[in-house]
Every structure is written in C-alpha cells, then in structure tokens.
Amino acid sequence: MSDCDCSLLVLGEDEAQDYTMQDYAGAMPRWCPGCGDHGILTSVQRLLEEEQLAPERTVFVSGIGCSSRLPHYLKTYGFHGLHGRALPVATGVKLSRPDLHVFAVMGDGDCCSIGAGHWMHATRYNVDMVALMLDNEIYGLTKNQTSPTTPQGHPSNTQPRGSYLPPLNPLSATLGISNASFVAQTSDWVPAHLYATLRAAYRHRGFAFVRILQRCPQYSTKIFDSFLRDPSRTELLIHERGIDVPEVADLYPNRRRHDPSDLDAARAVAQDTSMARLGVFYQNESHPRYEETRHVPPHSVDERLELLTAEFDRHAI
Amino acid sequence: MDAHTGASTMAAPPEPTSHPRLLRLAEHTLEILSDPGEGAQKCGQIFGEASARMGNGVWTVEIIPAEIQPPARSPAGGSGNRIRVGQGPVTNWGDHANLVVAFNEQVLLGRHDLDALADDAIVLIENRWASEDDEVIRKQWESAMAQLTTRNYRIIEVPMETECLEVVDAPRKGKNMFVLGMLCWIYRRDLETVREIVARQFRKKSAEVVEMNHALLDVGYRWAEAHLDFQFDIPCTPPSVPMVVTNGNQAVALGAIAAGMELCAMYPITPATSVSHYLGDIFERFGGIVHQAEDEIAAAGVAIGASYAGKVAFTVTSGPGLALKTEFIGLAVMGEVPLVVVDVQRGGPSTGLPTKVEQSDLLAALFAQAGDAPRVVIAPATIEECFNAMITARRIAETFRCVVIVLTDANLATGVQPWIRPELDRRWLADPVDQAAVPNGVRPYEWDPNTGLSRRFIPGQPGGMHTLTGLAHDERSTVAYTPDVHQRGCEMRSRKLAVLQNALKPPPVHGDSDGDLLIVGWGSTKGAIEEAVDRVRAEGQRVSSTHLTFLSPMHPGLRELFARFGKVMTVEINYSDAPTAPYITQENRRLGQLAWLLRASTLVDVDCWTKVPGEPLRPARIHAAIRDALSHERNP
Incomplete structure (x- = not known):
C-alpha cells in the first residue's frame, strides 16, 4: 500500500519530511502494565517512522475494546468508532480517499464476533488497508468474558466452567473468503517478527489481515504462557516471498518453509492449531481491489452541472 | 347466477358511433390493472407523462404487490397505476377511480374490495376469461362478475388479446400498448406525443419493436373509436415554465x-x-x-x-x-x-x-x-x-x-x-474538502459557546491530527468522563438545533390564519389534506391547515399559531388508538407521532386522526374526519 497508484491520487501525497518516532506519539497509553498492546503500539510507531508516513495523511480506524484505544496513542488522524464496525468506516475512508494510508485496528470480539460480517466482506472487497486484529482471546475491557477465539475449556465470567466450544480459527476463516489477498499471524512477544509482519502488511497492495496474538495480563495470561515458556510450541513460516527474521532464528528452532502464494498449503497450515505459527500464510497481489475497481475520475463542478442539465432534459416535458 | 343478466349494468361493446358523447371534465382518475409483468405500469407511466406534457395536472401512484411474480389472476397480486389527471395541478391520488382498465377480473376484484372504484366507474375489462377452456377460470369470472355487478359500474368487455392478434402472435405482452391506445382515444391524448414517448421507452430495442408497439397503439385507438360511445375532454394548459x-x-x-x-x-x-x-x-x-x-x-x-x-x-x-x-x-x-x-x-x-x-x-x-x-x-x-x-x-x-x-x-x-x-x-456542488493546514492551536471541537458550532477537520490537513471518538470528549477530542465535560458536550450538540431553529420561519397556513380547527400534517399527505380542507372551507367551515417541513428542530411560532384556533388536530399515516375503543382513556390513548411531538413542544391539547391503511390518505376520508372533529367540538 506504500506506492499508491498515481491515478487514484486525488488530493496529494506525503511530502518528504524527516519524521521521528516522537512525531507519531499521541496520548499516554492507559493499558494495564504488561499488556501486549504496548508493544504493538511501539511496533506500529516504528513502522510509521521507518516508512515516513505523513501523520496528517494516515488514518487509524478502530472499534471498541482495549485494542481499539490504539489510535488515541498515536498522533495521526484516528477514528475510534463503534464495537465491531471499524472495517466499514475504514472502507468508507479509503474508498473516497485512496490517497490516505488507512489502518483498521480491532480486537477479537470486534472482528470475529459482533463485526464478523464486516470482516468477511472487507476481506472480499480487498480494499487497500492494513487490518490488525489484536487477539487476546478474551474480552478485556468488559472484564473477562469468553470471546470467539477463547480456547475451549478456558474459564471466564460468562462461561465459568470453561468455554464450551472449540475456538473460531480466524486464519482459516479469512483464508476461506474469496479474494482474500494477505493473511499473516504474529505475536506481541516477538517484537522483531511483529515489526517485520506489519511492514509486509503495509507494503502489500490490498487488504492485509494480520492476527496478532496478544497477551492480556489480567484475563488470559495463561492462554499464552506455554508459548512463551516453550519455544518448541511455536513455528516460524519462512520464505523469501514471506518474512524471515534472522534475529529470532535462534529463539525458535521450528521453521517451516511455506510459499505464501500457495493457498492450499496456507489453508492446511492454518488448520493445524497444535502450534502457534508466525509468518505470512498467504499473499496474492493480483486480486481486484474494490477501491480501484470502483474508481471513477472526479468531475469538475462545470462538468457535473452540464451532465445534470442533460439528465434533466431527459425528464423534461 | 349468470353475470350477463339480472341487475347487471354490463354491456357488450356499444355499437360503433360516429358521434361519441364528449364529456368535459375538470379531472378524472383512472386505474390500469394487470398481473405483474403484463405492463400495466408502463402503460400508466406513459399515459401520465403524455398527460403532463400536454399540460394537465397529473399524480401517478403505483399499485404494487409485495411479490415479484405472485400467482396470476389473484386479487392481492394486481400491479398497475392509478393516474389522476386534472385541468389544474393535482397534488394527491384522490378518492375513487372513475375509470378502470383491468386485464383480468381478479385484479379488478382486488381493487373493488378496497373500495377503490367510484360507484359509477367505467370498467373496461379483458373478456377472454369468460370463455376460457378452464372451467375454474370461467367460474371465477362468473363469481367475480356477480360481485362487481352489485355496484353501478358500467362494465364494458373488451377483447384485448383477440384484437392484439392483428399485430402480434403472443398478445399477453403487447396488450398494454393496446390499452394505451384505447385510453388515448378516450381521453383525446395527443397521439404523436404518446408515440414519441413509446419510441423512447423502447429505444434500446430494435426499430421493429418500436413499430410493433406503435401498431398496437393504433389498434387500441381504432378499437375505442369504433366501439365506445364516450370521450373525455380535460382541458390542458401547456406549462408556461419548464417542467x-x-x-x-x-x-x-x-x-x-x-x-x-x-x-x-x-x-x-x-x-x-x-x-x-x-x-x-x-x-x-x-x-x-x-x-x-x-x-x-x-x-x-x-x-x-x-x-x-x-x-x-x-x-x-x-x-x-x-x-x-x-x-x-x-x-x-x-x-x-x-x-x-x-x-x-x-x-x-x-x-x-x-x-x-x-x-x-x-x-x-x-x-x-x-x-x-x-x-x-x-x-x-x-x-x-x-x-x-x-x-x-x-x-x-x-x-x-x-x-x-x-x-x-x-x-x-x-x-x-x-x-x-x-x-x-x-454553489450546491462545492467541494467540502479543504486540505489547508489547521491554524495553530485550533481544537477539533472548538465549540462556539453560544452556537455549539465548530470547525470541521478533515484527514490530510496538517496540524489537525486527533482521534475522533464516540466516547465523551472535550474540545480536544480527548476522552473525558468528568461530569462537566459530558454536560458541556451534550449542551453544545443540542444548542446547534436551537441555532438552526432560529433561522427557520413559521410554517405557512393554508386557509385563514385563525378559525375553529387547524389541521397539522407532515410529509406526503400535504396534497390530500389541503384538498380536504378546501372542501370543508367550501362548505363554510372555518378550517385551515399547516404542513411542517422541519420536525427537528420544529418550526418556530407553532404555539402562537395553535392559539388562534379552537382545536388543533394532526392527520397522519401512522397508528393511534381510537378514543372510543375499549380500555382507551384520555390518559392512556396512544397518539399519532406528530401529535405527541406537538403536545410536548407547545403544551396544546393536540388531537389526531391517523390511519394505517397501507395506501395514501384519501381526501374524502380526511374530509369526513374533519367534519367529525368539528361536530364533536360543537357537541362533545
């Protein structure tokens, strides 16, 4: 999404400036100490700085939940909207302003539960944006309720004897949607991998869906504990067309060579949830992008007046 | 019973006559009814447009079933148009149809059951069903005719499909043009205008299709000329301004x-x-x-x-x-x-x-x-x-x-x-996007303390970065839960309505500016209400009406306006309890929606007459409701 198609530019482009991390710092984060969102925020800021995105031409749209507070902590334009509805708003922004850099930030409740319909359709629209799903596998802000991605058996306030059903698999689900063009997974506790994944998502032209496994120190720490303690429970997906992060190679011995252009392989790998797999599952830039397909050149007021006069002629008596 | 005998006013087509009875009318309402897909709507639209072009006042309403293809020949499945044509402007669909063209007797029955036809309506009906091979259909026809002949309709059978065979092999699709031709003769429509509209309607089809439809139009016209003994003349005044x-x-x-x-x-x-x-x-x-x-x-x-x-x-x-x-x-x-x-x-x-x-x-x-x-x-x-x-x-x-x-x-x-x-x-089309930098220090909700108005920021503007939020927020768009901040935000958002109201005018009054009864309406009922008010005023009653365009904020001056009338009553197409219904009292009666609002904002004891008939209100029914309201007011 970095090199915006020039024909789509309606309003301008980023002017060369020397932005520093500080230029992207908004309000002081109010997440709990130890929350994975802090690290995600840092990676996002690093991405903005590395890519030198003009803060005034960058829009972060979020839903409701702990993760959706993220735009407040950035100094870009932000839209902290409704629970589950980040994607329609982000779609509206990008559809009408292809020149802006658009990010959607959601939680697992936002994306996979109350806004699940939008997730499916935004994937299919394939509008050029980065969609981050910060998945702590629990409802945090409303204080410990089961989410669609909560592991089976994990107790919460709404399902105190443990979650009844196997969790929804966001990667498999996204990979099942036609026109999906970028699906990746990373985690808040492997910052180098997180950053590399965000960068790949940002540079992808199309709807880049990233599931970020994210620790909640209050309600779901245990869910991720085993991954933190036992590196053998994690597998890195490696490919020259995907992402490869040498600095974490020593940390995670399990490495799988996976070609992100292979959709069948991506689906098979995503389906197996015995390990946490980090990397790009699928990427295909040849899919149609909705905002490009629907692009119509803007018309001057004079042109529109002339056309409208002709249209009225058709109804004239 | 044999529908063709007894008290029936049904007649075979009249004998050809060279001197049809020409009636000059101030207005007439006609309906064209068919099964969906038979083209009654297109016929009605073209008739309406031609009439408007010739300078008649016109109001056209679609009659639409809820389904795409309901079962053929069903009373609830009728599709078509009502067209009210007048010498002067027409503002609503009127009361009853004076002339109906029906492609089968069941769709006609559907309208008859809804009391849509005037008692002396002229009915032109396709008569092939009377002699169908299928006995069920013949029986349906007979039974329908028995019901229809209880009224004073003048029913004229028309062999529509038979006549269309002159031009086409499969007349089900073409008879709407035949009917249009027939109506052109009856209402003395300008054939050239109609032919031109027909040609435009079928412009995406081949020249043969246009020619065929023109031919059907002619067949219908000639049939009417040869068989009907009446013609209507509704004087036209070609519009003096572009319409x-x-x-x-x-x-x-x-x-x-x-x-x-x-x-x-x-x-x-x-x-x-x-x-x-x-x-x-x-x-x-x-x-x-x-x-x-x-x-x-x-x-x-x-x-x-x-x-x-x-x-x-x-x-x-x-x-x-x-x-x-x-x-x-x-x-x-x-x-x-x-x-x-x-x-x-x-x-x-x-x-x-x-x-x-x-x-x-x-x-x-x-x-x-x-x-x-x-x-x-x-x-x-x-x-x-x-x-x-x-x-x-x-x-x-x-x-x-x-x-x-x-x-x-x-x-x-x-x-x-x-x-x-x-x-x-x-100026209506001006671009709202201003990408100029936001001046230093301007905040995203820098509310004018009097008006609540503030400058709009748009992404792309340097210096305007902030996060819009649905949470309670202060002028910087910073989330804040303190009592003062929320109170202030609510106040500023509300104030804007008062400022807008300040720019509005009291609504115009139709009729005198004081009297015994003021009818208040909103939305599409305006034409029907004003027509009803004109009728009661013609009877010498002191009744006026006003129509509200702004419902939030409300027009100013309503309280003073209402004070000049003995009684105020809304007329709306929504539900309210009838005051005389069981259990209903003055305290628990649920009112029309505008009546609730007006009572709350003016403290006037506003009454209401509302109905949910699933059709536009008819002036005659509003007229009757006004009479009731007046007599109740005089003899409570």
Missing part, C-alpha cells in the same frame, strides 16, 4: 447529485432501493458511486467514513434499515460527522408492509438512540421537495456538523408528478 416529470426517488437521486454528493452507501430495501437503481445507472458519469454494502449497518459506516474523510456521502434506507443504523447515527452525532440519511418510510413495525406507505418512523428518526442524540429531521411533502431536501440536508449537515434525516415515504417514492424544473446552482 420535469419524475417520481420521488428519482428526485432524491437528482437532488443528491445536485447537492454535490459523491457516494451513496446502501443495502437493498423496499421502497428505498430505486434511488440506488437510478443512481447506479447514472452516478458514475458524475464521478459518484453507489456502494452496495454488506448490510444496513455497514452502509451507514461507509457513508460516515467517507464523510469523515471529506466526501459528501449519504445513505438511503427504509424503517427497518434505519433501526439497524441507529448506533452509527449516534456515533455521527457524537463525533459531529456530517451525515445525510434518507428514510423512505413504509408500513411497520418489523417487516410490516414493505411496498406500502406509512409515516411511522417520525419518532424513531428523532429519538431512537442510546443517550441524547439531537439531529435534524426534515420531511419533504412533494416530489419537488424531495429534490430540494437533499440540497438543504447537505448544507445543514456540513454547516452544523450534524446528522440530517430526510423522511420521505412510499407514496412520494413511487408517485409521479410534474414539477418546475429547478435552476441549478453551482
């Missing part, structure tokens, strides 16, 4: 373009969808797009996102869709994102009456929301006003950074009427 003919949904779409809108986000819902059909056809030529979202909620979200990003966007829906968009409307109010929502009302609650008119979303438009969410609600009363409302709505939405809900209804949506061609104004 256009559209329905209300087309007017909304044209208004959206004229208002500079560039995005229509919608989800299919009757009777709103045809706005997007029309826009889908032409919008891209203007640089605009129709986005069919995955659901009603997303349609609102996309429109809000586009508006936030500096485009002029609107969403169009009907009642159930408005309910789904409610939360997003609240966000737009809270974040002060300009948004125009068009609600083409239909019968409710729930799925209700999808194709039928109702005015039941008024209170939802004003109040359905979590928390206090002041918004502007305007209701066009005519098709011309549907066009103007879009321009007004954009202007208010942007000036006041607010949500504007435009309430039209199924009657306006499908009603066709000539209206004065608007003079387009380039």
Whole structure:
C-alpha cells in the first residue's frame, strides 16, 4: 500500500519530511502494565517512522475494546468508532480517499464476533488497508468474558466452567473468503517478527489481515504462557516471498518453509492449531481491489452541472 | 347466477358511433390493472407523462404487490397505476377511480374490495376469461362478475388479446400498448406525443419493436373509436415554465447529485432501493458511486467514513434499515460527522408492509438512540421537495456538523408528478474538502459557546491530527468522563438545533390564519389534506391547515399559531388508538407521532386522526374526519 497508484491520487501525497518516532506519539497509553498492546503500539510507531508516513495523511480506524484505544496513542488522524464496525468506516475512508494510508485496528470480539460480517466482506472487497486484529482471546475491557477465539475449556465470567466450544480459527476463516489477498499471524512477544509482519502488511497492495496474538495480563495470561515458556510450541513460516527474521532464528528452532502464494498449503497450515505459527500464510497481489475497481475520475463542478442539465432534459416535458 | 343478466349494468361493446358523447371534465382518475409483468405500469407511466406534457395536472401512484411474480389472476397480486389527471395541478391520488382498465377480473376484484372504484366507474375489462377452456377460470369470472355487478359500474368487455392478434402472435405482452391506445382515444391524448414517448421507452430495442408497439397503439385507438360511445375532454394548459416529470426517488437521486454528493452507501430495501437503481445507472458519469454494502449497518459506516474523510456521502434506507443504523447515527452525532440519511418510510413495525406507505418512523428518526442524540429531521411533502431536501440536508449537515434525516415515504417514492424544473446552482456542488493546514492551536471541537458550532477537520490537513471518538470528549477530542465535560458536550450538540431553529420561519397556513380547527400534517399527505380542507372551507367551515417541513428542530411560532384556533388536530399515516375503543382513556390513548411531538413542544391539547391503511390518505376520508372533529367540538 506504500506506492499508491498515481491515478487514484486525488488530493496529494506525503511530502518528504524527516519524521521521528516522537512525531507519531499521541496520548499516554492507559493499558494495564504488561499488556501486549504496548508493544504493538511501539511496533506500529516504528513502522510509521521507518516508512515516513505523513501523520496528517494516515488514518487509524478502530472499534471498541482495549485494542481499539490504539489510535488515541498515536498522533495521526484516528477514528475510534463503534464495537465491531471499524472495517466499514475504514472502507468508507479509503474508498473516497485512496490517497490516505488507512489502518483498521480491532480486537477479537470486534472482528470475529459482533463485526464478523464486516470482516468477511472487507476481506472480499480487498480494499487497500492494513487490518490488525489484536487477539487476546478474551474480552478485556468488559472484564473477562469468553470471546470467539477463547480456547475451549478456558474459564471466564460468562462461561465459568470453561468455554464450551472449540475456538473460531480466524486464519482459516479469512483464508476461506474469496479474494482474500494477505493473511499473516504474529505475536506481541516477538517484537522483531511483529515489526517485520506489519511492514509486509503495509507494503502489500490490498487488504492485509494480520492476527496478532496478544497477551492480556489480567484475563488470559495463561492462554499464552506455554508459548512463551516453550519455544518448541511455536513455528516460524519462512520464505523469501514471506518474512524471515534472522534475529529470532535462534529463539525458535521450528521453521517451516511455506510459499505464501500457495493457498492450499496456507489453508492446511492454518488448520493445524497444535502450534502457534508466525509468518505470512498467504499473499496474492493480483486480486481486484474494490477501491480501484470502483474508481471513477472526479468531475469538475462545470462538468457535473452540464451532465445534470442533460439528465434533466431527459425528464423534461 | 349468470353475470350477463339480472341487475347487471354490463354491456357488450356499444355499437360503433360516429358521434361519441364528449364529456368535459375538470379531472378524472383512472386505474390500469394487470398481473405483474403484463405492463400495466408502463402503460400508466406513459399515459401520465403524455398527460403532463400536454399540460394537465397529473399524480401517478403505483399499485404494487409485495411479490415479484405472485400467482396470476389473484386479487392481492394486481400491479398497475392509478393516474389522476386534472385541468389544474393535482397534488394527491384522490378518492375513487372513475375509470378502470383491468386485464383480468381478479385484479379488478382486488381493487373493488378496497373500495377503490367510484360507484359509477367505467370498467373496461379483458373478456377472454369468460370463455376460457378452464372451467375454474370461467367460474371465477362468473363469481367475480356477480360481485362487481352489485355496484353501478358500467362494465364494458373488451377483447384485448383477440384484437392484439392483428399485430402480434403472443398478445399477453403487447396488450398494454393496446390499452394505451384505447385510453388515448378516450381521453383525446395527443397521439404523436404518446408515440414519441413509446419510441423512447423502447429505444434500446430494435426499430421493429418500436413499430410493433406503435401498431398496437393504433389498434387500441381504432378499437375505442369504433366501439365506445364516450370521450373525455380535460382541458390542458401547456406549462408556461419548464417542467420535469419524475417520481420521488428519482428526485432524491437528482437532488443528491445536485447537492454535490459523491457516494451513496446502501443495502437493498423496499421502497428505498430505486434511488440506488437510478443512481447506479447514472452516478458514475458524475464521478459518484453507489456502494452496495454488506448490510444496513455497514452502509451507514461507509457513508460516515467517507464523510469523515471529506466526501459528501449519504445513505438511503427504509424503517427497518434505519433501526439497524441507529448506533452509527449516534456515533455521527457524537463525533459531529456530517451525515445525510434518507428514510423512505413504509408500513411497520418489523417487516410490516414493505411496498406500502406509512409515516411511522417520525419518532424513531428523532429519538431512537442510546443517550441524547439531537439531529435534524426534515420531511419533504412533494416530489419537488424531495429534490430540494437533499440540497438543504447537505448544507445543514456540513454547516452544523450534524446528522440530517430526510423522511420521505412510499407514496412520494413511487408517485409521479410534474414539477418546475429547478435552476441549478453551482454553489450546491462545492467541494467540502479543504486540505489547508489547521491554524495553530485550533481544537477539533472548538465549540462556539453560544452556537455549539465548530470547525470541521478533515484527514490530510496538517496540524489537525486527533482521534475522533464516540466516547465523551472535550474540545480536544480527548476522552473525558468528568461530569462537566459530558454536560458541556451534550449542551453544545443540542444548542446547534436551537441555532438552526432560529433561522427557520413559521410554517405557512393554508386557509385563514385563525378559525375553529387547524389541521397539522407532515410529509406526503400535504396534497390530500389541503384538498380536504378546501372542501370543508367550501362548505363554510372555518378550517385551515399547516404542513411542517422541519420536525427537528420544529418550526418556530407553532404555539402562537395553535392559539388562534379552537382545536388543533394532526392527520397522519401512522397508528393511534381510537378514543372510543375499549380500555382507551384520555390518559392512556396512544397518539399519532406528530401529535405527541406537538403536545410536548407547545403544551396544546393536540388531537389526531391517523390511519394505517397501507395506501395514501384519501381526501374524502380526511374530509369526513374533519367534519367529525368539528361536530364533536360543537357537541362533545
């Protein structure tokens, strides 16, 4: 999404400036100490700085939940909207302003539960944006309720004897949607991998869906504990067309060579949830992008007046 | 019983006559009814347009079943048009049809059962069913005729399909043009005008198709000339100013373009969808797009996102869709994102009456929301006003950074009427995007303490970065939960309505400015109410009416206006308890929606007469209600 198609530019482009991390710092984060969102925020800021995105031409749209507070902590334009509805708003922004850099930030409740319909359709629209799903596998802000991605058996306030059903698999689900063009997974506790994944998502032209496994120190720490303690429970997906992060190679011995252009392989790998797999599952830039397909050149007021006069002629008596 | 004998007024086609009886009329109402797909609607539309072009006043209403292809020959499945044609302007669909053309007796029966026909109506009916091979159909015909002949209709059998065989092999598809030809002779329509409209209707087809339809038109015309003994003359005055003919949904779409809108986000819902059909056809030529979202909620979200990003966007829906968009409307109010929502009302609650008119979303438009969410609600009363409302709505939405809900209804949506061609104004189309840097120190909700108005920021503007939020926030858009901050935000958002009201005028009064009874209406009922008021005034009664365009904020001056009348009563197409119904008392009686609002805002004891018949109100019924109200007032 970095090199915006020039024909789509309606309003301008980023002017060369020397932005520093500080230029992207908004309000002081109010997440709990130890929350994975802090690290995600840092990676996002690093991405903005590395890519030198003009803060005034960058829009972060979020839903409701702990993760959706993220735009407040950035100094870009932000839209902290409704629970589950980040994607329609982000779609509206990008559809009408292809020149802006658009990010959607959601939680697992936002994306996979109350806004699940939008997730499916935004994937299919394939509008050029980065969609981050910060998945702590629990409802945090409303204080410990089961989410669609909560592991089976994990107790919460709404399902105190443990979650009844196997969790929804966001990667498999996204990979099942036609026109999906970028699906990746990373985690808040492997910052180098997180950053590399965000960068790949940002540079992808199309709807880049990233599931970020994210620790909640209050309600779901245990869910991720085993991954933190036992590196053998994690597998890195490696490919020259995907992402490869040498600095974490020593940390995670399990490495799988996976070609992100292979959709069948991506689906098979995503389906197996015995390990946490980090990397790009699928990427295909040849899919149609909705905002490009629907692009119509803007018309001057004079042109529109002339056309409208002709249209009225058709109804004239 | 044999339908052809007894008290029947039915007649075989009259003998040819060279001297038909020519009746000069001030107005006439006709209906054309068929099974869906047989083209009665096209026939009606062309007749209506031709009449408008010749200089008659016209109001056309579609008669639509809820299904696409309901079973053929069913009373509830009739499809067609009612066209009221007059010497002067026609503002509503009238009371009863004076002439009906029916393609079968069952669709006719459906209208008869709804008391849609005048007692002395002329009925021209396809008679092939009387001699069908299928005994069931013959029996249906006989039974229907037995019912129909209890009235004084003059029933004339017409061998429509037989006559059409002269031109086509499969006349089911062609007889609408035959009927059009017949009507052209009866109403002395200018054949050249009609032929031209027909040619335009079929312009995408081959020349042979146009020729065939012209031939059918001629057959119908000649048949009428040879067999009918009456003709009507409704004097025409060719319009002195340029006029256009559209329905209300087309007017909304044209208004959206004229208002500079560039995005229509919608989800299919009757009777709103045809706005997007029309826009889908032409919008891209203007640089605009129709986005069919995955659901009603997303349609609102996309429109809000586009508006936030500096485009002029609107969403169009009907009642159930408005309910789904409610939360997003609240966000737009809270974040002060300009948004125009068009609600083409239909019968409710729930799925209700999808194709039928109702005015039941008024209170939802004003109040359905979590928390206090002041918004502007305007209701066009005519098709011309549907066009103007879009321009007004954009202007208010942007000036006041607010949500504007435009309430039209199924009657306006499908009603066709000539209206004065608007003079387009380039200022309506001005681009809202200003990408200039935000001056140092200006905050995203820098409310003027008196008016609540503030400068709008748009992404792309340097120095304007902030996060818009649905949470309570201060002038910097910083989330804040302190009591003062929330009180202040609510106050500022509410103040804007008062400021807007300050710019409004009291509504005009139809009739004298004082009297015994004032009728108050809103939306599409204006023409019918004013016609009813004219009738009672002609009887010497001191009755006037007023019609409200602004429902939120309300027009100023209502209290003073109401004080000049002995009684005030709303007339609306929504539900209210009948005062005499069991258990109903003055305390628990649920009122018409405007009546609730007026009582609350004026403290006047406003009464109401409301109905939910699934059709536009008829002037005669309003007339009767006014008489009742007057006599009740005099003899309580």
